[in-house]
Amino acid sequence: MRARAVIGSIVLVLSAALAACGEEQDTIKAGDLIQASADDQFKDGKEATVTLPTGRLLIHTAEPVDSATGDDTRTRQAVDAPSGAVLVPISWQYDPWDQGRLERIVDSSDTPIVDLVTDEERYRLPPPELGDEGGESFYVVVDGEAEDRSLEIEFDGVTQSVNLANGRTDAGDAAALYDIRDDALQKASCDDDERWFDSVTVSAEFTCDRFGPVLTPYAAGEWAPEGSLWLALTVQTEMRIYAEANLLGGGARFVATDVTVKPDIDGDEPTFVISADNDDDTCPSPLTTACGWSKTLIFEVPADDAEQGPLDLDVAYRMKVAIAWGGHIPPKRMKVEASEEIKLWDD
Structure with missing residues (x-):
């Protein structure tokens, strides 16, 4: 009798579960x-x-x-x-x-x-x-x-x-999103052919790199206005060391304390500038004393003539002397500048 009671309970439980499944099926809409x-x-x-x-x-x-x-x-x-x-x-x-x-x-x-x-x-x-x-x-x-x-x-x-x-x-x-190539933001140097600051008396450990450009209808959280696209690229510059000599055996080494970069294309400034928010965009770096600048630049360009350029970049550093030798007496602080045109598109 006890065994039959247990079996009967199992049957009742299964019957209730099947009824619940049926009710759930009926609620599908x-x-x-x-x-x-x-x-x-x-x-x-x-x-x-x-x-x-x-x-x-x-x-x-x-x-x-x-x-x-x-x-x-x-x-x-x-x-x-x-x-x-x-x-x-x-x-x-x-x-x-x-x-x-x-x-x-x-x-x-x-x-x-x-x-x-x-x-x-x-x-x-x-x-x-x-x-x-x-x-x-x-x-x-x-x-x-x-x-x-x-x-x-x-x-x-x-x-x-x-x-x-x-x-x-x-x-x-x-x-236009479908035209963006997977390799659109590959890294390219923008200081290979030009020594931006070097001269007979100056030697600078300076680099410039770009990623892009890319043409996109959407950037900086916004769709481009009708008839336009966004031309976007990231530019990174870094000044590690700036040194000058007096040609008499003396010289001095400087470190950058601040940098100002002014980008434009044919006189037009970027519509949006987005910071990297990392060490690449820090001047001076607390670890290396290098002066980094890294921004994503977004320009509005006409959709029917979107491959605009070149990019004009004006870079200005505020420097302070770190060490001098050979009797050279440099200024304690000074400003150095360079301007270059950066080619954006292959011919």
């Missing part, structure tokens, strides 16, 4: 998301790539279905679409720009707003996690047959759309 069992579950479907200011969103989608089996859902429970509705399968993966590539230029923490649009109905979807390279797969419950279905992805007021039936993307005002 249009707009709900059902997590798929695998992160890349629909990778064999239609494919599209949406380029955002912060990275690329890789999208795969399959044909709508009436139900998903237990093997296809994260909970391992079969799911049937409600009467008059279907399940739209979507996989996406957010691929952020490589560290240090465009983050400082974009200077935005915005996240996209994503809507699934089907037969004139709109369903707001949770946005992909920015900075998370893992994929995600899910079914969206939608009313109707979803023969016409698309994703509308808005980033800071500009919307792109993806036709999920054929994988075609309409980039709209974000189209």
Whole structure:
């Protein structure tokens, strides 16, 4: 009798659990998301790539279905679409720009707003996690047959759309993002051919490097005005040592205490200047006494004539004497300046 009572209790518990699953199934409604069992579950479907200011969103989608089996859902429970509705399968993966590539230029923490649009109905979807390279797969419950279905992805007021039936993307005002090459911000020296401060009596340990330029419709947290693009590049300069001699065996060595850099293109100053906020933009460095300057410069340029340049750079250092020798009596403090043109584009 005791054994039969235990078995009877188990049957009652299972019956209650099955009833709860049935009740949960009945609550599924249009707009709900059902997590798929695998992160890349629909990778064999239609494919599209949406380029955002912060990275690329890789999208795969399959044909709508009436139900998903237990093997296809994260909970391992079969799911049937409600009467008059279907399940739209979507996989996406957010691929952020490589560290240090465009983050400082974009200077935005915005996240996209994503809507699934089907037969004139709109369903707001949770946005992909920015900075998370893992994929995600899910079914969206939608009313109707979803023969016409698309994703509308808005980033800071500009919307792109993806036709999920054929994988075609309409980039709209974000189209120029797709022209940015992966190697656009490679490092290049801007002091190889010129010794900015050196002369017969002066020797300077000075470097200048640039990263870019890149042409982008989005920078510094803003879309470029209509008919314009942003020309953006990062410039780094560093003065480590400045020394002068008097040609009589004497000389002095100076260290920089401050730097002023004035950049312009054809007389136009940058619209935005973004600091590196690290040791590259510190003068003098508390560890090395070198004088660093590192800024991202963003200029507004016409979209139909965007490859502007060269970049004119005026650099002025305030110096103080560190050591003198050979009877040379240098000024305790002085100002040294240099101006150069930096070529931005290959011929």
